[in-house]
Amino acid sequence: MRKWFAVSLLLLSINAQAALWSITYPRPIDDKDLRTEYPLALLTLALEKTGVKYSLLPSERIMLQGKALRQLRENREVNVVWSMTDSQREKDLLPIRIPLAKGLIGWRVFLINDMNEARFSKEMSKNDLLKLVPISGEEWPDTKILQANGFNVFTVPSYGNAAEVLETHKADFFPRSVMEVLNELNADTMPSDIMLEKNVAMYYPTALYFFVNKGNTTLARLIETGLKMAIEDGSFDALFMSTYEDALKQLDLSNRNTIVLDNTLLPEQTPLQDSSLWYKASLDNQDNP
Structure with missing residues (x-):
């Protein structure tokens, strides 16, 4: 896995490290919507792991999920969305197949x-x-x-x-x-x-993924690299447990x-066999x- 990271970071450094990545996600109805906090924290963690320069901002207008996915497919207004996967979404968009909340x-x-x-x-x-x-x-x-x-x-x-x-x-x-x-x-x-x-x-069985536009393979690789780095060093699981441990105990x-x-x-490519992700x-x- 470490070799994979080294190769991925080398590829990213060629055209990503020096750039400022402007990453826009769908603005929720309420800026205090707790459902956005964990995905944003995880996305921030992944970007920090890669060391790239970035800005992470909500879209100018409020966007419900269906609209956000359509805009992402058309490469307008947003360039990353987190959503539950299905076969059609993986045809329309480029999924990063790491379950953000470990299948919860x-x-x-x-x-x-x-x-x-x-x-x-x-x-x-x-x-x-x-x-x-x-x-x-x-x-x-x-x-x-x-x-x-x-x-x-x-x-x-x-x-x-x-x-x-x-x-x-x-x-x-x-x-x-x-x-x-x-x-x-x-x-x-x-x-x-x-x-x-x-x-x-x-x-x-299902997964919440980050999705990007099908043409945005470099951004997908950037986010995937950061997530895998966070999994390897334990910071992914630490964020997951700090967010959901109390709720899981209560439920x-x-x-x-x-x-x-x-x-x-559920698409066939879903990584169900990797127990570390669930x-x-x-x-x-x-x-x-």
């Missing part, structure tokens, strides 16, 4: 209306869960994954619409990544009758009934018929 994006727990708490239990099976209606975004890969597993999905234009759907009982649960659910639950905008379900988890995945779903959208949570207590 595929570990899901549920936000529910507190009136529906009794409908979920540690004894429920996948078939039981299929009788309930999940919420997912219209352009999210999760929607296709849920549908492919047999769920009747209630789709929403954006995350902000989901709480109202739960409140009005148009759907039964909102699967949220363990990366984000506690911050969302504690947000001032979350209605008081929305709660975290305590017994069940859902898992499907206690090993004591939940984990319902495992297939992900037919969070290891127990799947002993699982329902996978």
Whole structure:
């Protein structure tokens, strides 16, 4: 691996070290959105590892995920986006196949209306869960994954619409990544009758990647080099644990009934065999018929 770093850094130094890299990412709806903090911290860590000169700034206008991915594909406004992968995104864009959050994006727990708490239990099976209606975004890969597993999905234009759907009982649960659910639950905008379900988890293999435009291979190599350097020296895992360790303890995945779903959208190149890239949570207590 050290030889790989040496060769990569040599190649980068030819045309990257002396340049100022202007890197633009999608501006979130709220500049205090905690979901952007970890990817930005990891991107900053990777760039610092390479030693290049860079500026890292949000786009001039707010950009939701679907728009950001389209602009990246057209090489406009942004030149890096982090997003959950699927086969189509890897056709349209250039993925850097290092899971940013070690696969946590595929570990899901549920936000529910507190009136529906009794409908979920540690004894429920996948078939039981299929009788309930999940919420997912219209352009999210999760929607296709849920549908492919047999769920009747209630789709929403954006995350902000989901709480109202739960409140009005148009759907039964909102699967949220363990990366984000506690911050969302504690947000001032979350209605008081929305709660975290305590017994069940859902898992499907997937990854959150950095993506760049297909023509921007030098930037991709730059980011990949920095990420691999951070993995080797332990700073990647240190940042991951400092960000998510407390949440993982609170959510206690090993004591939940984990319902495992297939992900037919997962590209074949996903590095599932490299255990160093993935969070290891127990799947002993699982329902996978």
